[in-house]
Amino acid sequence: MNAPTLDARLEAVLSLICAESHADIGSDHAKLPIRLIREGRIGRGVIVELNPGPLALARRNVARARLEAVLEVRGGDGFGPLAPGEVESASVTGMGAGTVAGILSRAGERLPPALVLQPNDSPAPIRTWARANGYHLTAERLIPGHWPYPVLRLERAGGNDPAYAGLPLAAALRYGPHLLREGSTLLRRQVWDDVVRLTPLAAPGRTAQVELDTARAALDVLGETGR
């Protein structure tokens, strides 16, 4: 395996990683860290896998790529197999946002100063976790695929995250502060899809009403009238 092909979402993840040392948590096929090494975006990597099948696949693919000297494969849960300060950045991709947020919450002092995350559903729990745990959202992408895949880069920093300044908080947590400012066609479609789905379900006191109000606040930021 020389330079494995990545789908568009992992290409976006790759483009947001540049570090001497990097950990890919829940790597499965190990294609992302292999490409990171091949392109010189990282000098050394640690691959962590919880489950035996994907762990064996990662080991096999790293061996086929003859990268055992620079990509170490470890079995374990989340950041557990890493020592504090061992890597400069880490990626967690292709899982539900709740699973990603759980992995981050359990990591404690093993968390590196930079994180690139690609949850498969709404990243609101991750944005909320970042605001409460001293990470700023420095870049976001929304990638077309089976559904719109969000990709987030977080960097450890003090004080309030300036990305949220001047935006309605619920809408920025749900749709992304950088993505709302950018206002891509894909994001607009996602917000309108939410409005169409939620409108028949919404009523005072219901969660759907809160979510609909959030979607309408996002439309206001996007300069579209959702009422």
Ligand SMILES: C[S@@+](CC[C@H](N)C(=O)[O-])C[C@H]1O[C@@H](n2cnc3c(N)ncnc32)[C@H](O)[C@@H]1O
């Ligand atoms: C759907 S795959 C995604 C693979 C790859 N990251 C991608 O984006 O294509 C999720 C992988 O995460 C692994 N995984 C799930 N929870 C994990 C955890 N707590 N720690 C490490 N690996 C985990 C699973 O075994 C599985 O291989």
